[in-house]
Amino acid sequence: MSSSNKQAGSLNEKAGISSHEITNASAIIQIRNKRRQQPSAEELISGILSGNRTVLSRAITLIESTNPEHTEKANEVIKGCLPNANKSIRIGITGVPGVGKSTFIEAFGTFLTELGKKVAVLAVDPSSTISHGSILGDKTRMENLVKNENAFIRPSASGENLGGVARKTRETIILCEAAGFDTIIIETVGVGQSETAVHSMVDFFLLLKISGAGDELQGIKRGIMEMADAIVINKADGDNIYKANQAKAEFNRALHLFPPKKSNWLPKATTCSAITKEGISDVWNSILDYFEMTKETGFFQQKRNEQNQFWMIETINEQLKQNFYNxxxxxxxxxxxxxxxxxxxxxxxxxxxxxxxxxxxxx
CATH class of the missing domain: 1.10.287 (Helix Hairpins)
Structure with a gap:
């Protein structure tokens, strides 16, 4: 094989591996040319506003890019989408690994689409601190929801950002809202400080727990409990129903010991099963009650305004950091x-x- 045929790339033939007989050379050329064609900011904005998911995915990739050359174009896309954003319910979901976040989100998201909602799931996948790689397996774990016409799932690698929240998750929310998604679900990594970062960009913060995993008091951590707007004991099915109800009672007793929230909302612990779908509707009804109360008191908009200020400062800090190292x-x-x-x-x-x-x- 000549050296010209040994170029790196997934579409090139490698030494010792023969091309499959159905490989079409012209199709490969078309794919390469399409990859080279970068849509303008105007084309991306137009595609997003029309609900084109392919364009939405490309725009998200653009804003996640660390290439300084992409920053100006990404900012232009975000600016063009802003007038059509801020029209969704933003829900953060956290819980330790193994609590069943992906299974719960699939059941919950499916339930919402059956109500006529358009759901976008922004799932943050932990990156390796050694190889910096990430599995991005949320689409595999949510195999039914990913096929749903009214759902959009976007897994992102956490990288080196605070608590595993992808660097541009906040901007991704804006793009998804502009694309017509009225319910945004953000799944955290569930370790470190990811809860704090997600709490600063959502309206409602849901903490998933499981029973029978050891001392229940280990789950009653002051920081995360004070942030939670609801606690849901997942996997309340089969032989675990009794333990789940016990855990619910313990968490409800603990919640009464914490100081009142600024919103005056009183968080509650409930049980559910993402497998049997039992209790999923109760979770949604609790979220609706929260939104009704906070919108009446004005807290909902106050919190959104405070979050906008917070993310302005965070963006300045991030930009200064990038400028320094570049x-x-x-x-x-x-x-x-x-x-x-x-x-x-x-x-x-x-x-x-x-x-x-x-x-x-x-x-």
Whole structure:
């Protein structure tokens, strides 16, 4: 095989592997050309507003990109979608791994689509701190919901962001709302500080728990309990129903010990089974009660306004961080100082100050 035929790429023939007989060379060329064609911001906005899911996925990929060249175009797309956003219910769902988040979300999402809702699920998949890879298996776990015409599932790798929340989840919400999805569900990784980040971008925060997994008091953690607007004991089926009801009673007693929420909403613990669908409608009714109460008191819009301010500051911080690390002078100086710190030639704090001073001079 000549060297010209050994180019890297998934569509190229590799040494020792013969092409399948049905491989069509012209089709491969068409696919490559299509991949090279980048739609304009106007085309992306138009496609999103018309509900084109393929265009929506491409736009989300654009805003998730860390390439500085994509930032301006992504901001233009977000700006074009903003007038058609903010018309959804945003629900955050968290729980430790193994609690059945994906199964619950599939059952809950299916229930909502049967009510005529259009549901977008933004599932954040944990990235490896070693290989930086991510399985992105939520579409596989939600195999029925992914086929639903009124549902859209977008798994994203957590990367190195706070608690595993994808860096651009907030902007993705805007795009999904502009595409006509009236219910946005955000699934957290369920470990670390992901709950805090998701809580800052949703209207209703749901904590999934299971019973029979050890000391129930281990589940009563002050931080996460204070954030939760509802606690749902999942897997309340079969022989586990009695234990689930016991856990519900314990959590309801614990909830009474916490100070009142700013919204004056009183969270409750309920049980459900994502397998039998028992209790799913009760969860939705509780969410509706919350929205009715908070909209009447004005807390709903107040919280949205506070979140917008929070994400403005977060965006500034993120942009400053990117600008710092993308400065050519900083890149080379950073490597030098890393080696100096490792060799104890300079303290980490002095090295950091040196880099920051250099950055200030370059502005």
């Amino acid at each position: 400065q050519p002078e900083i890149i080379s100086l950073l490597e030098q100082n890393k080696k100096a710190v490792q060799n104890n030639e300079i303290s980490p704090f002095a090295a950091a100050q040196l880099l920051l001073n250099k950055y200030k001079k370059s502005l």
